[in-house]
Amino acid sequence: MSERPWYESFAPPPTARPPRAWLDSDAPRLSLDGLWRFRYAERADGPLDFTGPAFDDEGWDRLPVPSHWQLHGYGAPAYTNITYPFPLDPPHVPDENPTGDYRHAFRLPDGWPGGPAVLRFAGADSAARVWLNGVELGRTTGSRLATEFDATGALRPDGDNVVAVRVVQWSAGSYVEDQDMWWLSGIFRSVDLLARPEGGIGDVEVSAGYDHRTGAGTLTVRADTPARVRVPELGVDAATGETVRLPLVEPWSAERPRLYDATVGTGTETVTLRIGFRTVRIDGGVLTVNGRPVLFRGVNRHEFHPDRGRAVTEEDMLDDVRLMKQHNVNAVRTSHYPPHPRFLELCDEYGLYVVDECDLETHGYGEVRWRGNPADDPRWEAALVDRMRRTVERDKNHPSVVLWSLGNESGSGRNLAAMARWARHRDxxxxxxxxxxWTCRDVDVYSRMYLTVAEVEAIGRGEEAPLPDPALDARRRGMPFVHVEYAHAMGNGPGGLAEYQRLYETYPRLQGGFVWEWIDHGLRARTPDGREYFAYGGDFGEVLHDGNFVADGLLFPDRTPSPGLLDLKKVYEPVRIDATGDGGLTVRNGHLDSGLSHLDFQWTLEDDGEVVARGALEVGDVPPGQSVRVGLPALPATGGEAHLTVRAVLAADEPWAKAGHEVAATQVPVRAARPPQPPPAPVAVRRDGGLVRLGPGVLDGRTGRLVRLGGWDVDGPRLQVWRAPTDNDRAPHGQALEPLWRAAGLDRLTHRLRDVTVGGDGVVVRVRVAPASSDGGLLATYSWSAPAGDRLRLVVDVDVDGDLPGPLPMLGVRFALPGDLDEVEWFGRGPGEAYPDTGLATRVGRWFRTVADLQTPYLFPQENGRRAGVRWASVTGGQGGGVRVDGRSPFGLTVRPWTAEALDRAAHPTDLAPDGRTWLTLDAGHNGIGSASCGPGVLPPYLLPAAPARLDLELRVL
Known part of the structure; x- marks a missing residue:
C-alpha cells in the first residue's frame, strides 16, 4: 500500500509552533512579501528538487506574494456555494490537484540578531509544505489561519537564504473549507521572518474587564515569560500576571472605541498593545456589553477584492471599516473564517463588534444527508479543535471580538462539542x-438563518416551536437570539428590512442580526473588445458552479454602495426622528452608551421640490435609550406640496467620516399637494387621413397608438406586465416566482386590439392582453383626450379578464421615445431606485439623472432603476426640448435605453447596448422584491395582485 500524500492527513501540522497572539513587537521582522519565483503544475506529485538552495529557478515565472495564482493566469477560478468540486472521499483528493511551487531568496539585513527565528505564514490555501535552505520545516493546513515554524537551525546568518514552498489546491483541509466563495489557491497572506530574542515575549494574553456600576476597570496581562506591563495614561506599571484594579476607566464599545496604549517588555523585547476595557455577559437571557443590552446592526463579511480575491490590502480593509461606519453598521461576522489580523485591529480602533468565526464549513455534506460529516467524525477531532485553538489564540486580545463562532453550516456532532469545550475552558x-x-447544546447564543418575520417574532415572544428534549428546550429559551444571516443582499434588494428591524427593537431577546453579505464577489474581467465587467460562477468554464450566487453583497465588487446598502443605513439608524402628529418631533437615541452631543440636527423645507428655508434644531444631549420631544421651527408659508426634512449629521470630523456626514434623517409632509383640478372641456379631435390629431398628439387611427407628440416620434402605449426577473424572483434557494410567471406566460403576452372608437372630443382604444394557451388575461382601455392645446391626457384602466393568477411582476404602460432624449428630471422619491419594500433611503424631492445614471448595474442584469412616488417627470435631450408626464396620482417611473425583454436576455451588463430609443415606463404598481434568493419571499402587503388598476396621466411637449 502506497504512503498517503502529506496533504491527505487528518492531523494538524505536527511541526508547527503552538499558536499565539498576533503581536506588534519591536523585535526585528523581515517581510518576505514581493515577487517570488513560481512554477505551476496540474498535479501535486512532481519532483522535490526545487527545495534545495542550489536549484536553478531562472526559467520560472514570477508571482506576487500575497496573491492567488488563478488570478494571474494559472488554472482558473471556480465558484460553488455548497457543492464540493471533488468527490467526498476524505481525506483523499483527486490526482488532478493544481499545485504551485514557490521559491524566494533573501538575505538577512545588517544588524539582524543571531539566535532563534520564526517563519510565519499568515494564510496559504489550502495546504503548504515548507523548506528553508533545503531543510523541511513542516506543513500548513487551515487556509485562513496563521502557521509558524521554527527556522533557527536552517537560517543562514550570512549569504542567501531560500524559502521553498509547495502549495496544493486540494487537501484534506478542503473538506472543512466549503465556504460559499471562489476556490482560489496560493500564498494569499503575508510571509514574515521574525527574530525571537532570548528572554523575549512569545505570547501575551490581555484580560481587561469593566464594571459598569462603578466605572472601575480590572487589568491582568499574562505572558509566557516574566515582563513589565505599562499603561502610562493610567499610571500602570505592574508585573505580568498581576491584577491591577483601576478605580475609573473609560470603557470600549463600538460607539466609543476607547483604547489605551500599553507595552509589555522584558530586557530584550517590547510588545505594544491597545487595550480596551469591556465586559461581555449574558444576563437574564440578554447579551450585554458593559452592562447594556447590545443590538447588532450587522453584516457578514468575506474578504474580497475584484482583482486580488482574498489577498486584501490594508486599504481594502480600511475602506470596508469606514463604509460600515458610514452606513450605521456596528457589527461584523467574519464569515466564515478569521479575517486578516489587521482587520480586527481596525475594528478595535474604529469601533465594530465582531463575531470571530473559526475556519470551518462542511456545507456540501448536506448533499449526501450529512453522511461522513467531519463535524461528527472522530478522525477530524484534533484538526477541528486545532482550528478553534488557532482562532482564539491569535485573536484573543481584541476588545472588538465579543463572540466566538465555532464555524458555519457544518451540521452537528461531537467535534463541535469538543471545540466548544476547549474554547469555553480557554476563554x-x-x-x-x-x-x-438548533438544539444549541454547545453554545450560549441561539442563532438561526433566513427566518420569516413571523418566525422571528415568535422567538421574540418566546413562542418558538419546542425542542423534543425539555431540558434543552428550556435552556435554549433562556438564550439571547441573534439572526446570524438574514436579508440576502443578492441583486435588486433585499426587501423587507424594516420589518425585521422593528422586531429587533421591540423584543429584548432579539439582539439584531447580520445581513448576508457585505460585498459582491465578482472578479474583474473584460470582453474581447475590452469592455469591463465582473465575472461570476460559470464564466471560467467550470463544469460545476453556482452562477451569480457569489454576487450577493451590499457593495458592488468595486466597493460602490448598492441601493440595498443605502436602505440598510436607513434601517440601522441609531437615531429615530419621528413626527408626533401635534406639530412636533420625537428624537429617540438608540445608541448603547452615547448621547447625541456629537450630532447636529438640521432642517430643510422644500416647496414642490425647491428649497425655500433651512435651519438648525436644538435637540440637546439625549441619554442612550431615551427620547425627547422637539418643537418644529416656525416655517414660512408654501404654495405647493411641502416637505420638511430633518437630518442628524456629525458635528465634527470622526476617523470614519467628515463633519456633516448624515447619520439619520426623516421627512415630514407639511402641506399636501393641491387636489387635481377638474380637466377643462377637451379640445376637439381632428382626422387627417388615417391619423387622428388630438392636441399635441397624433394617433394612428387604425391601431389607436400614439405615434407623435409635438415634434417627437413616439410609439405607445403598450401594456407592460413583465419585468426582467430579479435574483429574488429567480430564488435559487427560496420560493421562486419567475418559473410561475413564465409558466403563466407573463413573459410572452400577446396584444389583440378589440376596437378603436374616435369621438368628437377623444379616442378610446380597447386591447386584450393575454398569454398563449390561457383563457385568462387583462383588458386595457386607453382613453385619450386633450384638455388643452398643448396637453394630452391618457387614462389607462386595466381589468382582469378570466383567471389570471397573481402576483403580477408589474403593471404599467411603456412608450418608445427618441434615443437622444437621455436626461430625466422628476419630482417624487429619489434619488435612488425604489420598489414597494425597498427604497427606504429615498425622499420626496426634485431630482435629475441621465438615462445611463438611472440604471443600477447589478452583476446579473435584472429589473432595476425604478423611481417611486413620482408626481411628474420630464425626459429631455441635450439639445433642449422633450416630453413631460404628470400624474393625477403618483406613479412609478422607469427610463431605459433598452427594453425589459433585452434586460431579461442579458447575462452580464456588457450584453446590453442602447437600441436607439429611450423606453419610458409608467407603472401603477410593482411586485415587491423580498429576499427569496436565499430566504423568505415578498411579504403579503407588498404583493401585486391581479386586480383592476388605473393610471391617469397628462403628457405635454417641452
Missing amino acids: PSRPLLYERD
Whole structure:
C-alpha cells in the first residue's frame, strides 16, 4: 500500500509552533512579501528538487506574494456555494490537484540578531509544505489561519537564504473549507521572518474587564515569560500576571472605541498593545456589553477584492471599516473564517463588534444527508479543535471580538462539542455561537438563518416551536437570539428590512442580526473588445458552479454602495426622528452608551421640490435609550406640496467620516399637494387621413397608438406586465416566482386590439392582453383626450379578464421615445431606485439623472432603476426640448435605453447596448422584491395582485 500524500492527513501540522497572539513587537521582522519565483503544475506529485538552495529557478515565472495564482493566469477560478468540486472521499483528493511551487531568496539585513527565528505564514490555501535552505520545516493546513515554524537551525546568518514552498489546491483541509466563495489557491497572506530574542515575549494574553456600576476597570496581562506591563495614561506599571484594579476607566464599545496604549517588555523585547476595557455577559437571557443590552446592526463579511480575491490590502480593509461606519453598521461576522489580523485591529480602533468565526464549513455534506460529516467524525477531532485553538489564540486580545463562532453550516456532532469545550475552558469571557445545531447544546447564543418575520417574532415572544428534549428546550429559551444571516443582499434588494428591524427593537431577546453579505464577489474581467465587467460562477468554464450566487453583497465588487446598502443605513439608524402628529418631533437615541452631543440636527423645507428655508434644531444631549420631544421651527408659508426634512449629521470630523456626514434623517409632509383640478372641456379631435390629431398628439387611427407628440416620434402605449426577473424572483434557494410567471406566460403576452372608437372630443382604444394557451388575461382601455392645446391626457384602466393568477411582476404602460432624449428630471422619491419594500433611503424631492445614471448595474442584469412616488417627470435631450408626464396620482417611473425583454436576455451588463430609443415606463404598481434568493419571499402587503388598476396621466411637449 502506497504512503498517503502529506496533504491527505487528518492531523494538524505536527511541526508547527503552538499558536499565539498576533503581536506588534519591536523585535526585528523581515517581510518576505514581493515577487517570488513560481512554477505551476496540474498535479501535486512532481519532483522535490526545487527545495534545495542550489536549484536553478531562472526559467520560472514570477508571482506576487500575497496573491492567488488563478488570478494571474494559472488554472482558473471556480465558484460553488455548497457543492464540493471533488468527490467526498476524505481525506483523499483527486490526482488532478493544481499545485504551485514557490521559491524566494533573501538575505538577512545588517544588524539582524543571531539566535532563534520564526517563519510565519499568515494564510496559504489550502495546504503548504515548507523548506528553508533545503531543510523541511513542516506543513500548513487551515487556509485562513496563521502557521509558524521554527527556522533557527536552517537560517543562514550570512549569504542567501531560500524559502521553498509547495502549495496544493486540494487537501484534506478542503473538506472543512466549503465556504460559499471562489476556490482560489496560493500564498494569499503575508510571509514574515521574525527574530525571537532570548528572554523575549512569545505570547501575551490581555484580560481587561469593566464594571459598569462603578466605572472601575480590572487589568491582568499574562505572558509566557516574566515582563513589565505599562499603561502610562493610567499610571500602570505592574508585573505580568498581576491584577491591577483601576478605580475609573473609560470603557470600549463600538460607539466609543476607547483604547489605551500599553507595552509589555522584558530586557530584550517590547510588545505594544491597545487595550480596551469591556465586559461581555449574558444576563437574564440578554447579551450585554458593559452592562447594556447590545443590538447588532450587522453584516457578514468575506474578504474580497475584484482583482486580488482574498489577498486584501490594508486599504481594502480600511475602506470596508469606514463604509460600515458610514452606513450605521456596528457589527461584523467574519464569515466564515478569521479575517486578516489587521482587520480586527481596525475594528478595535474604529469601533465594530465582531463575531470571530473559526475556519470551518462542511456545507456540501448536506448533499449526501450529512453522511461522513467531519463535524461528527472522530478522525477530524484534533484538526477541528486545532482550528478553534488557532482562532482564539491569535485573536484573543481584541476588545472588538465579543463572540466566538465555532464555524458555519457544518451540521452537528461531537467535534463541535469538543471545540466548544476547549474554547469555553480557554476563554470564558466570551460567549459561543454556532447556528446549524438548533438544539444549541454547545453554545450560549441561539442563532438561526433566513427566518420569516413571523418566525422571528415568535422567538421574540418566546413562542418558538419546542425542542423534543425539555431540558434543552428550556435552556435554549433562556438564550439571547441573534439572526446570524438574514436579508440576502443578492441583486435588486433585499426587501423587507424594516420589518425585521422593528422586531429587533421591540423584543429584548432579539439582539439584531447580520445581513448576508457585505460585498459582491465578482472578479474583474473584460470582453474581447475590452469592455469591463465582473465575472461570476460559470464564466471560467467550470463544469460545476453556482452562477451569480457569489454576487450577493451590499457593495458592488468595486466597493460602490448598492441601493440595498443605502436602505440598510436607513434601517440601522441609531437615531429615530419621528413626527408626533401635534406639530412636533420625537428624537429617540438608540445608541448603547452615547448621547447625541456629537450630532447636529438640521432642517430643510422644500416647496414642490425647491428649497425655500433651512435651519438648525436644538435637540440637546439625549441619554442612550431615551427620547425627547422637539418643537418644529416656525416655517414660512408654501404654495405647493411641502416637505420638511430633518437630518442628524456629525458635528465634527470622526476617523470614519467628515463633519456633516448624515447619520439619520426623516421627512415630514407639511402641506399636501393641491387636489387635481377638474380637466377643462377637451379640445376637439381632428382626422387627417388615417391619423387622428388630438392636441399635441397624433394617433394612428387604425391601431389607436400614439405615434407623435409635438415634434417627437413616439410609439405607445403598450401594456407592460413583465419585468426582467430579479435574483429574488429567480430564488435559487427560496420560493421562486419567475418559473410561475413564465409558466403563466407573463413573459410572452400577446396584444389583440378589440376596437378603436374616435369621438368628437377623444379616442378610446380597447386591447386584450393575454398569454398563449390561457383563457385568462387583462383588458386595457386607453382613453385619450386633450384638455388643452398643448396637453394630452391618457387614462389607462386595466381589468382582469378570466383567471389570471397573481402576483403580477408589474403593471404599467411603456412608450418608445427618441434615443437622444437621455436626461430625466422628476419630482417624487429619489434619488435612488425604489420598489414597494425597498427604497427606504429615498425622499420626496426634485431630482435629475441621465438615462445611463438611472440604471443600477447589478452583476446579473435584472429589473432595476425604478423611481417611486413620482408626481411628474420630464425626459429631455441635450439639445433642449422633450416630453413631460404628470400624474393625477403618483406613479412609478422607469427610463431605459433598452427594453425589459433585452434586460431579461442579458447575462452580464456588457450584453446590453442602447437600441436607439429611450423606453419610458409608467407603472401603477410593482411586485415587491423580498429576499427569496436565499430566504423568505415578498411579504403579503407588498404583493401585486391581479386586480383592476388605473393610471391617469397628462403628457405635454417641452
